Amino acid sequence: MLAKALSQALLSDAEYTKTIKNRRNLSILGVMLGIIVIVIASLWKPSGELEFASFLKGVYMGTGTGLVIIGAFDVYKKMKLLKNPEQLKRSKIQEKDERQALIGMKTSASTLMIMMGLEYFALLLSGMFNSTVFFTLLAVLVVLLVVMIGCKTYYSRRI
Amino acid sequence: MKNRIQELRKQRRLSQSELADAVEVTRQTIISLENGKYNASLTLAHKIARYFGLMIEDIFLFEEDE
Numbered sequence: 001m002l003a004k005a006l007s008q009a010l011l012s013d014a015e016y017t018k019t020i021k022n023r024r025n026l027s028i029l030g031v032m033l034g035i036i037v038i039v040i041a042s043l044w045k046p047s048g049e050l051e052f053a054s055f056l057k058g059v060y061m062g063t064g065t066g067l068v069i070i071g072a073f074d075v076y077k078k079m080k081l082l083k084n085p086e087q088l089k090r091s092k093i094q095e096k097d098e099r100q101a102l103i104g105m106k107t108s109a110s111t112l113m114i115m116m117g118l119e120y121f122a123l124l125l126s127g128m129f130n131s132t133v134f135f136t137l138l139a140v141l142v143v144l145l146v147v148m149i150g151c152k153t154y155y156s157r158r159i
Numbered sequence: 160m161k162n163r164i165q166e167l168r169k170q171r172r173l174s175q176s177e178l179a180d181a182v183e184v185t186r187q188t189i190i191s192l193e194n195g196k197y198n199a200s201l202t203l204a205h206k207i208a209r210y211f212g213l214m215i216e217d218i219f220l221f222e223e224d225e
Contacts, residue, residue, distance in 0.1 A: 093180075098200050099188040 016092045017082065024078035027071045034067025116144060161220040165193040167211050182206045
């Protein structure tokens with residue numbers, strides 16, 4: 001959503017068609033990556049020391065399956081779009097609509113602020129129970145702040 | 160910011176969808192513009208003005224307090 005909102009440059013029909021083709025190719029790569037993840041997860045024999053090994057294996061299998069299903073569906077959608085010029089035009093308008101872009105940006109910004117607040121609250125709470133969780137949350141929060149400051153600096157100079 | 164988009168659209172017997180297609184935005188954007196909930200960017204304001212054959216100032220009513 002944010003990526004789409006950021007790419008608000010006016011595109012010609014030919015450029016938009018090229019963009020859709022690139023996204024279709026990325027989805028094909030996603031499907032292939034999903035298959036690779038499923039294969040690796042199937043062959044992986046975790047050591048007995050790893051606490052929740054079978055749960056992790058399930059997570060990896062689920063991730064791979066998700067990538068395959070979503071990727072395949074997206075490829076089908078993009079190919080259908082490329083065959084229908086009217087639908088392609090509608091898709092372009094929907095994507096490049098400035099109000100939609102503004103909604104996307106505001107959603108992302110609000111979500112970031114709310115999540116940072118919730119994460120800080122979880123950080124304070126976790127400190128009473130588990131130091132690993134506390135430091136993990138702290139590290140994520142610090143990285144989030146650094147990335148936010150970096151992005152603000154970048155866009156302040158660019159725009 | 161107030162505007163005359165709805166008035167001008169109805170004068171020309173256009174639907175919101177037809178106007179949206181003409182200026183390359185979604186129908187929801189036209190609805191929000193007409194309700195005053197959304198302010199058009201300069202690019203969109205220019206497109207709308209050009210479509211109606213008017214100046215931007217004739218369509219979008221800028222008030223000093225804004």
